[in-house]
Amino acid sequence: MPFDSKIAELRFGCGLSPVVSGPTDTNQMIAAATGPDTAATRFPIETFDTFTRRVSHVVEQVKLRKKNRGSPEAMAAKKSIRVTNKEARIAQAQWLGQHINRWVWTDSPLRERLTLFWADHFTATGKAGVIRRAASPYVEEAIRPRILGRFEDLLLASVLHPLMIHYLDQDRSVGENSVQAAKGGRLKGLNENLAREVLELHTLGVSAAYDQVDVRELAELFTGLSHSREMELKFRKQFAEPGSETVMGTAYGGTKNPHIRDVETVLRDLARHPATARHIASKLAVHFISDTPDPDLVAALENRFLETDGDLAAVTQALLDHPAAWSPAPANVKPAFNFVASALRALALPPDALGALDERKMRRLFVQPMVQMGHVWEKPNGPDGLPEEDAAWIIPQGIAARLQWAVTMPQQLMAVPPDPRAFVTTALGPFTTPATEFAAKAAESRWDGVGLVLASPAFQRT
Template identity: 50%
Template sequence: MKSTLAAIRFGTGLSPDHAPPAGAAAILADLDGPDTAAATFAIVPWSARMATIQDFGRRRRERRDGDAQMEAFRVVNRRLSDGYHRDLMQTLRRAATAPVGFRDRLAWFWAGHFAVADGAGHLRRSVGSYHDGAIRPNVSGRFADLLRAAVTHPAMLAYLDQSRSIGPNSPRGRRGGGVNENLAREVLELHTLGVDGGYDQTDVRQLSELLTGLGIDRNGKTTFRASFVEPGSETVMGRAYGGDTPNRHDIAEVLEDLSVHPATARHLSRKLAVHFIADVPPADMVEAMAATWARTGGMLRAVYATMLDHPAAWDPELRKARKPLDMVAAALRATGSAGRLSDQPMKFVRDNLTSPLERMGQPWLRPPGPDGWPEEAAAWITPQGLAARLDWITDFVGWLDPVPDPRAFVDTALGPLAGPRTRFAADAAEDRAAGVGLILASPNFQRR
C-alpha cells in the first residue's frame, strides 16, 4: 500500500514500466542526479523563443506587403503555435515515463505558485520555456534561488508589467511615469510572506521602489536599468535596502531575506501540505515543515523530507482531486502509451490534449491569475469538469492500441487502492474499452 501511495500521491502515478517507489527515500531520490527527462524531452529555451517572437513581430508588420510576406508571417505564427502544443506533449511525456515523477509534480506546483499566463508580447507561447528555465532546475535546492529565478525572469516581469515601473525621482522618472506595484505586491502576498504575513502597504510601496531597476531588454532578457531606480534607501519588513547608488544586488538581498522569513516558512509549508496531503493539512505537519525551513535556511529538499516523514503523508484515504493535467499524465503513464505521442502531428496534440484540458478547466499555461490554480477538490470536481473528463477518457481509450485487459489494468493503474466497485466494474465490463474507461473514470483514479 505504501509504495502505491508514494507513486500516486507524490509521483505521477503507477506505471507498467517502473516499480513504484518503496517510500520517502525513493521519492526524494527522484530529485538526485541529472534531470534526464528534461534532456530527453527537451523544451525550447527562452532565448530561442524570444528570437522567434522577434521574427514574429517583424513578419506581422510586413505581412500586408505581399503574398510572400503574408506566407512568411503564417509560417512563424505556426511555429510559435506548434511550440506551445509541443511543450504540453513534452511535459506529459516526461511525467508519463519518469521513474517516479516527484520532480514533475514539484515543477507543476511551483509553476502554479509563481504563476505566469500565456499572452501577447514576450509571453506569446513562451511560458513553457520560463517554467523549464527558471522553475524546474530549482525545485529541490534553496527556495531563495527559486524565488530569485522566478521573480526576476522576464516572463514574470512581463506578466506583472514591471517594465512600466519607473521611480518618479529617478533620471528617467523626471520625464514622466510612475511606480508599478504589481510585482512587489505579488512577491509579498503570494510568493513569500502570504496575505497574513505581517506586511502593510508601506512595505509594498518600498519594495516596489526597490524593484524599479528591473526591466526587459530588446532581446527579451532581464536587465537592470539604473536610470529607472528610485533613489534612496527603502525599508521592507523593518530592514533598509539600497541607497544613493542603484545596485541590482539590493534586489537579491531583499529576496534572500524574504525567502527565510518565518511567515514565508509557514505560508509555503502549508501550501505544500495542502497541495500534496489535504485541503486542510495537519497543523503539526505544517509546523514541522516550517521548523525545517527555518533550520535549513529554506532548503526545499529537507522541507519535502519532513512532509514525507509525517504519518498523514501515508494515510490511505485519497483526499485530493487530480487536476486535469495530472489525470491525463497518469492515464498515459498507466497505459504505457506516452511513446505514441512522438508520432502524432501537432494537430492531434491540439485536438486531443490541449483543447480537452481547457474544457476540463485547466487550459495549458493559462492559469486564471497570479495566484495560480485552485487546490480545493470542489474547484475541479464539477458537473462540467467531470463531463469533460469522461469525454476525454472515452476518446483516449479509443486511441489505445492495444486496449489492455481491464482485469489486469485495474491493478496496473491502482493496485491495492482500487475499491470493490472499481474492481467489479473491471470484471463485469462488456468489453475491454468499457472496462478501461470505467477504471480511468472511477473516483479511485480521479483522486490521489
C-alpha cells in the first residue's frame, strides 16, 4: 500500500488537525521525530532531576519533624510537607494538560505516539507521598529523549531509573549471602520484581525460553541497586549477592567487589537478544497496526532490530515502510488518552484553554472521564501498563463514557463549535462514513453534531 498523509496522522500520529499539516513521507516523519523537540519546549514538563528538589525538601522536613517532635518547628515542617505534596499534585494535573497540548499542536506527532508507547512499555510510578506525582518527570528524563535511539540505552535509562527501582521494590532487595544480610535488620530477603519484569516485559517477553533460575540469578545480580531518600541512583555493595550469576547461559559478576557495571552488561546483552527483537517487533506491530498483525511485518521489524543492534529509528522506519502499515481499513481502537487528545487536536483547541484550568477542572474534564474509559492516569494496575487488545477498550462502560465526554466536554473548553458538516472530514478524513455524515447534518445543534462525530465508531479507530 502507498504512503498516505491522512493515514499517517491517524495511525502513527495524534489524529487529523485543521491547522497542522500532515507529513509528506515516512522520511519526514522520522526526521521530525529526531529533530528539535519543539513541543516539549513550547509545553514544558519538569524533568525528574528538577522533581527531586521536591523530594529533597520533603526529606529535610521529615528530619526536622522527627528531631523536634511536639514543637512549633515540627508543626511547621508538617505543614511544609503538606504544601509540597499539594503543589506536586497540582503540577501533575498541569502536566496532563501539557501532554494534551503537545498532542494537539505538535508538528511531530510520531514523537508523541512513540513517547507514549515506550512510557507504557517501561511503566513506572511512585507509591506514596510526593513521589506519587513523578511519572511525567520520569518519562521526560528517561524515555522521551531516547525513543529513536538504541534500545539498550533506553532500557538502561528506564530500568536503572530511581523511580523504576522504587516502583518495583528493588531497593528492598538484599542478597542472602551479602554483608548486609549477615548483619541482620529490617531488610533481609531477595526481591525478584525488577528481574522478572525486565525479562518478561522489558526485554525477552513472556514466551521466551527463560526459567525461574534465570529470574533468580538476575535478581541476585540486581542486588545492590537502590536509590537514596532524595531519589538518586545508588549501588550498595554491602547489599549485593557475592559470586557470579548466570542469566540465559552467560555468567556475570564474580569479582570480589560487586559493581553496577555487571548490571549494565547483562541489560545490554538482554537488549540484543533475539527474543527481545521478536518481543519488541510484535509489540510495535500490535500497538500501531492491529491486534493480529501481518506476520511478515513482525518478521521485518525483528530482522531490522537484529541487523541494527536495536536502532529504534531504523526499526520505526521499517514499520513505516512496510506495506501492511498503510492498509486503508481501520483496525486498532484508540486508548482513552489517545481518544481525548485526538479529539482536541481535531478541534484545534487553543493552547491557553487547558492552561486556564485549575486542578479540580482538569480532574473533572479529563482524569475522571478517562477513568470511566478504562485509563487511570499515571496510576497503572501493574508494571505491564495499559492493555493493547481492542476488547479491553470496547466495553459498555467505556463506550458510554466516550459518548458522554464527546457530547459534553468540548463545549466546556471552546466557545464556538466548528460546523459539524465540515468537521466530519476534518476529524475522520478517509475514514468518514455515510452514517456519521448524516448524524452530523441531522444534529439538533452544532455541538451535538461535533459530539456525534467524536463519538462515532469511525473516530474510535486508527
